[in-house]
Amino acid sequence: MAFYSPHTDQEIKEMLLEIGAKSIEELFRQIPEDARLKKDLNLPAGIPEPKVEAELRRLSGKNQACSDLLCFAGGGVYRHYVPKAVDYLLSRSEFSTAYTPYQPEASQGTLQAIFEFQTMIAELTGMEVANASMYDGGEAVAEAVLMSQRVSKNPDGSILVSEGLHPHYRRVIETYTRHLEFPKKTIPLTSNGQLDLDALKKIDDGYCLVVQHPNYFGCLEQMDELAGLVKEKGWILVVAVVEALSMALLEPPGNFGAGIVAGEAQSFGIHPGFGGPLLGFFASKMDWVRKMPGRLVGETRDAEGRRGFVLTLATREQHIRRAKATSNICTNHSLMALAATIYLSLLGKQGLVKLAKINLERAHYLREKIRASKNLKLYFSAPVFNEMTLKLGRDAEEVVKELAKEKILAGVPLKHHFPQMQDALLITVTEMNDEEQIDLLVDKLEKVGGNKK
Known part of the structure; x- marks a missing residue:
């Protein structure tokens, strides 16, 4: 392992002396004793790269791929x-990064691709604005809950979550809100698999309702009636979409009054490899754009009047606002957003509906x-x-x-x-x-x- 440790003993000694530390162990003194490993890692000896490759092939042979089942x-x-063109275009070196470009003068292609992704998501959801993407659907929905609290007229109310929301998403919401003391209530489903509207009518202290449509059990919700009830209560309706392809046929959530639409876009050109990578999307009303999480790419004109693209409304974000940022997401999922953009472009509106x-x-x-x-x-x-x-x-x-x-x-x-x-x-x-x-x-x-x- 020596070639993975570039510093000699003398160099390490000089660096410790410079910062006033007596040992490497002293650098970790802030880590509590009960959190430290008290035994050797017991790692095996190193082996040549060909043997590593052979061992990995042996282990991977135990897996069963979807293509074989x-x-x-x-x-x-x-x-x-996933059309072959998606994987080919995705592999081009100009695009092979998951990071958000900061230099618009050098990144117009990537910025335009993100802008097109935002436009497509806004059209599919029926919302006015969409961000540059999130890490996955669970994170996007949890961020929607936090944003709802920021824009709600009743921010001290409860988070109302449908029992039909994906269990993983519910756990992410719990993780995000655990120390924020937001009261949470789970709304049950009826025997036919849809949200119990009668149970919902009895609740008055909510600030947002999170509903997955279609829900985790595959059932379509009664969105018109549900949206009317939410509007009557003065809550914010957060619609979670986990199977993004459904938006090609179902009424866009924005049409029936959703305040935020968030979810998972893996269905758009991303292979299901060991459960990922995934692609969260997030769309909302333009009135709330300054409360949104994540990056936003906007269209502009340069000094010569040429069309261009830039990161915009960045004062919401962590690198500027620090602890006061709307979210601690400091980037987006550019490469996966590009995959979705290519996929949707290849299919077109009619192709997506047909699929x-x-x-x-x-x-x-x-x-x-x-x-x-x-x-x-x-x-x-x-x-x-x-x-x-x-x-x-x-x-x-x-x-x-x-x-x-x-x-x-x-x-x-x-x-x-x-x-x-x-x-x-x-x-x-x-x-x-x-x-x-x-x-x-x-x-x-x-x-x-x-x-x-």
Whole structure:
């Protein structure tokens, strides 16, 4: 490991003398004793690079890629087809960075790509302004909760969160607000899988309502009625969108009164590799733009009247406002935002709608097969887009493990997040699943996990 430690013993001694420290250990004196490791790391001896590569290949051979399986897993990360042009353009050296450009005179291409991303997200969500992207959907929704408090007329009210919001997103919200003393309430779902509006009507102390649409169980919410109730209460409606493709068909959240729309855009040209990388998006009203988190790219004109792009409204941000910034996110996810921009540009408006319809049609094909089955049941009756929850006749995780042996990734067992749903399996159908594959899945589920009558 010597070549990873560029300083000689003499150089280290001179540096310690210069800063007035007696030892390297003294540099870490601020770390509490009970937080320090009290044993050696016991790392193995170094080995040549070819052997490292061979060992990594051996270990990776234990993995099963989606391309080798019939994949029906979703629940926040989705397998859609990614055109080859996306990966090729993404690999160009001019773009291969995840960082936000600070020098507009040297970064017009990257800034324009981010500006186009913002424009596309604003159009899809029906909102007036979108930022340059966030790290992932969970962070974007948590930031939406914090921003809602900044713009709310009732900032001392409760955070109201739908039970249908992705469990990971709920945990991120909890992490972000844990020490802020914001009261939080979870709004239950009805037996058909939609938000319980009657329960919501009984609450008067909220400042924002966070609703996922379609929700984690795949159900479409009653957004018109829900939005009307939120407006009547004077709350801010935060709509979380986890399957971004759904926005190509569903009414844009901005059209029914959403204050903030935030979520995950991984479906737009990003491969589902070990659960990432992901791409958060964030859109809101122009009136609240100075309260938004994250970078914003704006269009301008230079001294000669030529169109150009710059980072704008930067006084909201951490490198200027420090502790008073709207967020501690100091960059964006440029490379993934570029992937989404290329993907959406390649498909175009009509192509995106066509793709969304294919997802919808195949999901409904699966739904009808389940309804016709003697052994399988749907957990909820509400309409769906491309996901649905099945009620099996046994533990869902056991079923998933059995079908994995036959190279079928049947879905996501829900018992880890919802212990009362031991028999629940969340299934996703995209354009990557044809009717023959759906038929095979239903046949296997009937044999392995069906409700025996």
